[in-house]
Amino acid sequence: MIYLDNAATSWPKPDTVHEAMLGYMRDVGANPGRSGHRLANEAERIRLDAREAIAELFGVKDPMRVVFAYNATTALNLAICGLLPPGAHAVTTGMEHNAVMRPLRALEQQGVLLSVVPCEPDGTLDPQALDEHIRPVTRLIVANHASNVCGTVLPIHELGALARQHGIPFLVDTAQTGGCWPIDLRADNIDLLAFSGHKGLLGPTGTGGLAIHDDFDIDRLPALVCGGTGSRSEHEQQPDFLPDKYEGGTPNIVGLAGLAASVRYVLDRGVDRICEHERSLTRRLIDDLSSIAGLRLIGTRDARRQTAAVSFTIDGQSVSEIARELDERFGIMCRPGLHCAPRAHRTLGTLPEGTVRLSPGAFSTAQEIDQTVEAVARLAGAE
Amino acid sequence: MAQFVVILVHSTSHAIQAERLLKRAGLAVKLIPTPRHLSSDCGSAVRIVAGDRARGERVLNEAGVPIDRIEPLDE
Secondary structure (H helix, E strand, O other): OEEOEOOOOOOOOOHHHHHHHHHHHHHHOOOOOOOOOHHHHHHHHHHHHHHHHHHHHHOOOOHHHEEEEOOHHHHHHHHHHHHOOOOOEEEEEOOOOHHHHHHHHHHHOOOOEEEEEOOOOOOOOOHHHHHOOOOOOEEEEEEEOEOOOOOEEOOHHHHHHHHHHHOOOEEEEOOOOOOOOOOOOOOOOOOEEEEEOOOOOOOOOOOEEEEEOOOOOHHHOOOOOOOOOOOOOOOOOOOOOOOHHHOOOOOOHHHHHHHHHHHHHHHHHOHHHHHHHHHHHHHHHHHHHOOOOOEEEEOOOOOOOEOOOEEEEEOOOOHHHHHHHHHHHHOEEOEEEOOOOHHHHHHHOOOOOOEEEEEOOOOOOHHHHHHHHHHHHHHHHOO | OOOEEEEEEOOHHHHHHHHHHHHHOOOOEEEEEOOOOOOOOOOEEEEEEHHHHHHHHHHHHHHOOOEEEEEEEOO
């Protein structure tokens, strides 16, 4: 069995993740923040472990500026919906996932103005092209760090500098890069960084969140979900301080136990080393797939400019059929179709059929890549 | 003079953070349920030795942990 669907969710997870989740379920079990008893405090310590690890990973000084959500999508919705009142203008790119496009499109119905900056056919973006779309009423620039379709990395450092120059909040979707590509929230001028816990961070599903720049004024961003926090219980209004402001309701603490362990694993192994490992697999995949007749690689075809998400099509073959054959005949799991990113596929010229996406991860091996290329070559030759 | 002081913070998240920071700084720390006569809040507070008050305050201020109040506490 070869798992190449890490861009959807990473698998396997480090053993320490299973142990931490089991340990919480068996030995702790309590609700953090709600009581002062020892198990509630232990649960809160686990949540702080997760906050500190994420803060260290992304370069956030104050761990309380890491707030948890159930995935990157919820975190993106919190930021996008909170910063864009009717009449405000947002700028995004032609390579976004629906986690960004759908909330923006929904807000458009309520009078928010939207500019989608076109990207090149390989998914790359010239930051100056974005500059031309900024208006006096622009209240948000939102971009993914890397495409979930073909891995193309956007120049977020340059985009952050541009946003800073105009004094516009900059929101980055790091679902595809967190844990496997270097990110420094402060150096990259990212005001709000949405992360997924279960992809490159190697944690369980149901985890994600928003890392907030130390200088970002949270009075600008209302809560999306209000509810019990265990703090200020005498008030019927949501607390105005972090992290409670954005963490109404009982958290996914068993998930955060896993996330604390997984991010610690990532930090110990090193983002640079994981990045290099995935890059070598990506390079191998690109090099070997490109020699197959009738196979078209999508994106930059350059492992230095993309994450480990390699998309392709084969002339005359259906992508879903290729994926089914890879699974049934060769035990290789991947994802065909549009990957919840119709806008990116439009940019890449792969609508309406989509692509086959192979996405190796931190635990994938060169041998698995070789077996996969061999299987794809056989399918391509079968026509 | 009271033997201890209790540090009241915004939430349990901050109480646990304060506990960790003060422990790392070598102070004797105990998490206690927030005394009801000091606050109507339902969470935890941090108890330290009264003589460590200035040092404790400095550690928390440096880390940016917002302190609501510090009150003497006899036990």
